Amino acid sequence: MPVKILFVGDIVGAPGREALSRELHRLVDHHCVDLAIANGENAAGGFGLTEDTARELFALGIDVLTSGNNIWDKKDALPFIRREERLVRPANYPPGTAGKGSVVARTAGGVKVGILNLEGRVFMSNLDCPFRVADREIELLREQTGVIIVDFHAEATSEKMALGWYLDGRVSAVLGTHTHVQTADERILAAGTAYLTDAGMTGSFDSVIGIKKELAIEKFVTLMPTRFEVAKKDLRLNGAVIEIDETSGKALGIERISLLCS
Numbered sequence: 001m002p003v004k005i006l007f008v009g010d011i012v013g014a015p016g017r018e019a020l021s022r023e024l025h026r027l028v029d030h031h032c033v034d035l036a037i038a039n040g041e042n043a044a045g046g047f048g049l050t051e052d053t054a055r056e057l058f059a060l061g062i063d064v065l066t067s068g069n070n071i072w073d074k075k076d077a078l079p080f081i082r083r084e085e086r087l088v089r090p091a092n093y094p095p096g097t098a099g100k101g102s103v104v105a106r107t108a109g110g111v112k113v114g115i116l117n118l119e120g121r122v123f124m125s126n127l128d129c130p131f132r133v134a135d136r137e138i139e140l141l142r143e144q145t146g147v148i149i150v151d152f153h154a155e156a157t158s159e160k161m162a163l164g165w166y167l168d169g170r171v172s173a174v175l176g177t178h179t180h181v182q183t184a185d186e187r188i189l190a191a192g193t194a195y196l197t198d199a200g201m202t203g204s205f206d207s208v209i210g211i212k213k214e215l216a217i218e219k220f221v222t223l224m225p226t227r228f229e230v231a232k233k234d235l236r237l238n239g240a241v242i243e244i245d246e247t248s249g250k251a252l253g254i255e256r257i258s259l260l261c262s
Contacts, residue, residue: 002243002252003111004031005149007175008038008062009182009238012203012210013046013230017056019202019261023237024061027257031241034107037115038239039151039177039199040087041067046210046230048073051080054087064088064105066117068153068178069124071099090119090153091137092128102137104144111246113149114141116171118163120154120178130154131166138170146249149242150174157183157197164195172244172251175199180209182238182258192250200238200258207231235261 006027011020020038028036040062044053048070057065065087072078081087081099091101102116116137118130130152141148148171154160160176167174169191176183182200189195201210208216212231219226236259243253 003034003107003246005242006033006036007199007240008202009199010039010177010180010201011043012201015230015232015235016203017043019235019237021060022261023259035063035105035113036061037064038062040065041070044074050074050077064115066151068119088115088117090117092118092130092133102141112145113147114145116150118152120159122156122159124155134167147172147244152176153178160197168193172249173242186254186256188251194242194251194254196240199240202237204231204233205236206233237261
């Protein structure tokens, strides 16, 4: 039987959590989802993640949280990042960094699913090479399962696409995050890996990538320090549902999700 994975794009603040609470269960039921993954690095006030916020997302039905460069924004969350088994941070941070870069979760039916988080380097921090780290992590994950989902938290579409092709046939899906702008290029690559350059954002779309638009405009126009606040109107949920052959780990289908939250 195929396994169905829901991946939810970057959750931004309380509005993003509200959007998730309105739509997640309906989405899971409609698509017969076996495992729900979400990027939660901006779920606490639009910047970072706290233990309370993460537990709220788990209670809503998210099974695993991925993250990115903003996972460190709430310093008091470091002890939680170290111990929480359902949370991953990019695997290409230096050795000794809090948390872990991959995890193996189980569906209710007992299927093992590997989740790997990586961060890009183009226009971002000078981390270890995500391509070479992916080689290492995937080899370890494949000792337990052939069903592997990669969240590539990166700025440049070219870097994301290159990683998709690089991992084609070795993982079930490569899904981009970070830009908060959903792309319309979902497809299954030649060797069976589902690919989407960016899964998008879950939160307020009456905004500039989740931030109150007047504050973002002020920052661009004046170049002065501006205290950003999360926008609250026009809530939407972005993401994708991937159908995967449990035996081969190959993707059978990918459906991009963009829901107006009622």
